[in-house]
Structures are given as structure tokens and as C-alpha cells.
Amino acid sequence: MDTFARLVASQDGLITQAQAYQCGLTRAALRWRLASGDWREILPHIYATVTGDPTARQRALAGLLYGGAGAQLTGGVALRAHGFRYLPTDPYVRILVPRGQQRRSVSFVALHRTDRPDPRPVRVDPLLLASPARAVADAARWCRSRRQVRAMVADAVQRRLTTVAALQEETARAARQHSALLRAAVAEMADGVRSVAESELRQVLGASRIRPPIHWNPHLVSAEGGETLPTPDGYLADVGVALEVDSREFHTSPGAWSRTMARHNLLARHGAVVIHLPPSRIRGAPASVLAEVEQVYLTRRATGATAAIRFAESDPLPTRAPNRRRSR
Structure with a gap:
């Protein structure tokens, strides 16, 4: 040849x-x-x-060839190449190019001049991709949907495509303009939230004025013997209430779903009350979700109920969901 x-x-x-x-x-x-x-x-x-017609990969490669030396693919198209499932709505192939590059955006290609090219690009022949953390950060800055940004960040952490630390590093370096959604989503992940539905639950419960801090994804053990227990999505320690977002998103087989139910039952056997909250209800009836959690909490507190469960020594300090500001 x-x-x-x-x-x-x-x-x-x-x-x-x-x-x-x-x-x-x-x-x-x-x-x-x-x-x-x-x-x-x-x-x-x-x-x-x-x-x-050019394929999606040909469009991406054409953008890199057009960008010239030092070009890196970023944003949603790079996320797709990295294997992300939840992608932002974006019609453009986004390309990072060195600041001195004189070419302009054209057709389906958007060029972004930068003084900070990704120092850890990933080669997926024939494409040169910005790292997952950089691609998430860039995509989030060009996205106006809170839910899409949450989905990207949660997907990255849940499936270990990148780490919370790497996302925090990118967030710290990113321009503050158009980065509010990114910063909020990364902060939620740092607090232990690991899915979009958990993020939405955290926001719903942030309106409460009566509950204590919630531990998100805590490491729990039995009070006697220190047996490792399942990790609920959220946990109210003083009354032994576990919050479980019952989504089938990460349980793709009946067996996986059954194992999840068994985990919930184990928490109940140690005295915890498990509140099951499907994502559709969190999203569609947030006031009802808030009322239910508050009612269970108040009832348990009034009766002095608790659970024979404690935190493992490695468990982080509890975090409080952000409260909405009172209007003045």
C-alpha cells in the first residue's frame, strides 16, 4: 500500500x-x-x-484536521468517544486549538482558542480527545440544562470514567463565566451524591427546616460486631432513616434489582426505616416527597426510635443539603 x-x-x-x-x-x-x-x-x-454523508467519527476527525497542529476534541463529541452515555444537546464538534490559531469556526465545527490545552489528552485512533474531566467541564460550560450537566457529572463518577478530584481540579481552573451548573454538580458529587436522581432529591430536601444533616452514600456498620452494611443513598443518623432512590438505571437485570432489594431489607433488619423514592416521584411530586421524609423523621424522633447502626470510622462528616434562601 x-x-x-x-x-x-x-x-x-x-x-x-x-x-x-x-x-x-x-x-x-x-x-x-x-x-x-x-x-x-x-x-x-x-x-x-x-x-x-460523513459519519459522526468522520465529522470529529474532520474538525481535528481543520483545527491543525495541537487541536484536541472536547465537549459532547469527545464524551461520546470516551464512552459516556449522557451527552449534552449540542450541534457542534468542539475543538480546542492553541491561542495563536487563526482559523475560524465554520459549518459544524466550533473552534475554542485556549492558553490551557489539556495536558493529559487521550488518543483513541484516529482521534485526539481531551481527558474525560476536561471534556465534561467544557461540555458543562456550553450547556444550559441543569439536568444534563448533572447527568454528565454523575455518569463520569458513577462509572469511574474520571474522579471527583479531577473534576474539582478542572472546575477550579475553568473560567467562572457559564460554570455555575458545573460547579454545583461537582460540589454535589464531592458531598457523596452519585446520580441525577440523588441530586434532585438533595435539592428537594434542601427546602426542609426541620431535619438534621443527611449523610449521602455513607459507610455503615452494625452497632454490635461492626458488620458491614449496605450503603443507602441518604441516611438520617439520629432516627435511623435510610433514603433509597429506587431507580433501575444501574440495575440492568432482574437479579441485580433483587440484590438491591435484599440490601434494603438488611438495613431494615438492623432497625432502620427505609424510604423508597422512585426518580419519577422525586421529579414529579417533590412536595409529596419532602412531606413524607419529614413526617417519618418527626414520628421516629417523637417515639425515640433509632437503629442499631453506626458509621464506619472512614465515613466522612455529614453534609447538609443546601437550603433555599428565605425571601425578604
Whole structure:
């Protein structure tokens, strides 16, 4: 296979004008191929040597080729390449380019000049991706949906595509403009929240004025013997109330769902009251959810009920869900 064929094969059928000339193609030959329809210009000086509409991967690679030396793919398209399931609504292929780059955004490609390219890009041939943490941070800044931002951040942490520490580092370095949703979602993850539904529950319970701090995803053991117990989504320690967001999102088989129910029953056997809260109810009837949690808490406190459960020594300090400000 000659140099031209190898290059085109390695780039999913794409080639730049400069690469074509370097491979010996003349300007006249290039014009003929374009005029005949054998090749198509899909971005300025970026050509597809195959027929059909460009695939998502070809669009991403075309954006990188157009961006030139030092270009990195970021945002939602990079997240898709990293294997994320929850992606922001974004029509553009987002490309990070060095600050001195003179090219402009065009067609489906948005160029973002930066003095801070990702120092840890990931090569997924033939694409060069910003790291998962950087891609999440960038995508969140261009997203206006709180739920989508929460989903991206929760997906990253839940599936260990990146870490809370890496997201905090990116958040600290990111421009403050348009980063409020990102900062809020990362703060929730740092507090122990691990899903979008948990984030929404945290927000709902933040309106309460009567409950104590809630431990999110705490490490629990039995009061006698120190037996490791299941980790509830939230836990009110003084009255032994466990909060469980009963979503099937992370339980893709009947067996996994049954094991989750068994975990809940084990908490109950040690004296905890388990409140089961489906995401649809948290989202659709937040006032009802708040009233139920408060009522169970007040009833348990009035009767002096508690559970034979304590926190493991490694468990972090409790965190209080943010309260809404009273209007003045």
C-alpha cells in the first residue's frame, strides 16, 4: 500500500489539501477529483475521498484536521468517544486549538482558542480527545440544562470514567463565566451524591427546616460486631432513616434489582426505616416527597426510635443539603 492509501485509510477516508500535495497530487488532479464528484470538500481544505454523508467519527476527525497542529476534541463529541452515555444537546464538534490559531469556526465545527490545552489528552485512533474531566467541564460550560450537566457529572463518577478530584481540579481552573451548573454538580458529587436522581432529591430536601444533616452514600456498620452494611443513598443518623432512590438505571437485570432489594431489607433488619423514592416521584411530586421524609423523621424522633447502626470510622462528616434562601 502506498503512502497516499495508508494515510487515507488511517483517517477514515479523509485527507487535507496539504497532505494531498505532500503525497504528490497536483492542483489540477485535485480539482478534477472534486469536479468529478469522486472527492467532496466537507470543510475548508478538508476532503472526503469516499461517498455518502460523513459519519459522526468522520465529522470529529474532520474538525481535528481543520483545527491543525495541537487541536484536541472536547465537549459532547469527545464524551461520546470516551464512552459516556449522557451527552449534552449540542450541534457542534468542539475543538480546542492553541491561542495563536487563526482559523475560524465554520459549518459544524466550533473552534475554542485556549492558553490551557489539556495536558493529559487521550488518543483513541484516529482521534485526539481531551481527558474525560476536561471534556465534561467544557461540555458543562456550553450547556444550559441543569439536568444534563448533572447527568454528565454523575455518569463520569458513577462509572469511574474520571474522579471527583479531577473534576474539582478542572472546575477550579475553568473560567467562572457559564460554570455555575458545573460547579454545583461537582460540589454535589464531592458531598457523596452519585446520580441525577440523588441530586434532585438533595435539592428537594434542601427546602426542609426541620431535619438534621443527611449523610449521602455513607459507610455503615452494625452497632454490635461492626458488620458491614449496605450503603443507602441518604441516611438520617439520629432516627435511623435510610433514603433509597429506587431507580433501575444501574440495575440492568432482574437479579441485580433483587440484590438491591435484599440490601434494603438488611438495613431494615438492623432497625432502620427505609424510604423508597422512585426518580419519577422525586421529579414529579417533590412536595409529596419532602412531606413524607419529614413526617417519618418527626414520628421516629417523637417515639425515640433509632437503629442499631453506626458509621464506619472512614465515613466522612455529614453534609447538609443546601437550603433555599428565605425571601425578604
